Amino acid sequence: MVSDLMRKRQARVEEIEARRVRASKLPNEERTSESESDDVFENAIDGRDKSLLEGVDPHFEWSPMESFQSVEETFTPERTGSVASYSTPYDAFRSFWHDDILKIIVDETNRYASRIPSVSLQTSWYPTNTHEVLCLFAFWMMTGIIRMPLILSYFSWDPLLRTEVFSRITTRKRYNNLVRALHFADTGASKAADCLLTTG
Template identity: 30%
Template structure:
């Protein structure tokens, strides 16, 4: 009879080496991020990693070996190596206060869908988008051929932009293969509501010229979200004013399909949409709000 062998035992050094190798094999940054031809972005990312201080915590066999005296001792980083601490990680516990959670007074039972939508996409935000869209369209129209759609551009306004957003949201509920199909006249696939709201050429022209920032100001910043920074900051402030997190939350990740050129786009072969931008999402369990 052969002797029964138990599970393998590893030293602290062997365990740390296994963990480090596992991180390298499953890293999204190394495997899933699509390389770009922009060397400046690569250098910037590497310099950020080199300048950051990473704290790792040693694994110990006996919990009694851990001392509770004072904060963890951090060893200075040498030659790009990790900084180690002999204390376990203790996360910050945020106390839940029911009095300051859930929906704010900005909503009431009589609120219409449009009123709720304007709590986040306010008229001030739409006015900003109108200004930047008209600015970008005017610049591109000057060099566009006289026979192109761009040469026929007419300035947009806030009300038309609300219509544009409404049609775009409606497209999600009525999926078709191409944008032109939403204005098709074939009885088999016709959806007349779209042509009743806005013409196809005008929608495509708005979609092509939609802009959120002044391109001239991008030369003085390294912000990778510069193109949409105003919208992101506005939405963050609007959500903070309108909604506080509930007690039961779930953190999920989502990959938004994107095939354009961007420095933080990822490639994940196992996903249905292999190319995209990864989002980390708070999900409110009670309301199923993302």
């Protein structure tokens, strides 16, 4: 069974590498169009876009629109966006996620964790803190930069997937416990708990 998995993984790696080699030999314009057509082809295969095409006239033709009159936009010289200046991205982040909000998250997460009727969680759980919640947020932000097929892959020791920075932030077991217990409000106080208040 392990050898089958290794063969499949190796075949997938070789397929990706072959695509990369083919793409590197194409002119820049063709690289983009080929990857876009691959995406369209894959979507057509799995049928995800079928509902989008229902009710669309397949014989649609574009026609000129003589009645359209463009209007030039006038811009004012004042800054209408954010005027706050931050010395680091962390400072900008903390301006929204300040200590008061993080304290609520920590308190509610610890409270909810104590209510979870799971022996495995209760034996391994210890109270979280502001630093650990910030590390969890950092973990999630980094998953947007370093893409993996599964959350489990971020903790993998497989040489093809291994990325040590994630295991330095937290262990897989602690990550699972935190995600399971993460709360932003006390749902135990209300009879009809709003599912938007929880993540686990």
